[in-house]
Amino acid sequence: MNKQQQVKLNNWPFKIGEKAQLTWISAPFSKDKKIMIHAYFRANGRTKKILLDWGTLPALAIQHYYINGDINKSTASTDTEEVDITISSNNVTFSEREWSIFGTNDKDISRSFTVSYNDKKYILPLIEVVRSILAPNRFLLYRLFEANSFPQYFIEYYETNKLHLDFSLQYHRKYTKGTFLYQLVWLLTNPDIRKVFEDVAFTFINTGILKFDWIFKQPINIKAVVKTSSGGGTILRI
Known part of the structure; x- marks a missing residue:
């Protein structure tokens, strides 16, 4: 297939x-x-x-x-453009509000971050942070809601400036290639990123809510598809 x-x-x-x-x-x-x-x-x-x-x-x-x-x-859509944005932790705020879904009677909660960059403000939906930064592939998406499940798939141990991963048979071979492996290593070796990832499971299991704080210490550089406005815009895709 x-x-x-x-x-x-x-x-x-x-x-x-x-x-x-x-x-x-x-x-x-x-x-x-x-x-x-x-x-x-x-x-x-x-x-x-x-x-x-x-x-x-x-x-x-x-x-x-x-x-x-x-x-x-x-x-x-035609009213978008690609924008390079650097997200720094001291320029991010979180907000949530009730949202009526256009064309339906359904309601949901909109959760997003507001990112300030170059004197403009960009709305970054929380779900896009998950989709593009925390868990951009199926393996990480499914692990996101499982508490402490990584040991089922690999054993990790560290030497000076080295990370060794021994994968179990449960870890699909395709996720040892290219960007899949780089994403996993980036997640494992940045304690702040890993903490956010692991805290998601705890919060979701106890509350049923996908929600987290922006505690990433390092600046994150993204290239985003943005629906622009005079003051910034809304990030549609990273």
Whole structure:
């Protein structure tokens, strides 16, 4: 099965060739012992809610357009631009508020960070931090809600300026390649990043809420697709 087939939705509610914009990604929730999300797509004045596995999150980007349920491919809206942003811990604030999802009677809680950079303010949705910084692949996404599960997949030990990882048979071979492995090593060797990652499971297990503070000590450089405004804009995808 190729990558495109793996991420094509069977429950796509729109017509063939109809372009639908992803307008909202819900907070994750437990259903039948799995972590799920609702994704809201809108086309031709209709908003449809689709139940998706949490593992599809890397393919989803707010306000991007999708066709025929193929979430492997998306296009940004025309009123966006790419912006290089450096996020420093002293220039980030957190906020949350109730949100009415356009075209439906559904409500959710919007959780986001406001990032100040070059005299502008950018809204960074918390779910985008998860999708692009903390857990940009399926392995990390699923581990995000499991307390202390890393030892099931690898044993880590350290020497001076070296990290050794011995992987178990449960760790999929493809995650030892390229960016997958670099992301894991970056997570493991930065104590502040790792603490945020591990605290997510504790908070979610006890409250059912995906929420965390921005305690990253080092500046994080991102290239973001931004819906711009005069004062900054909203980060749609990193």
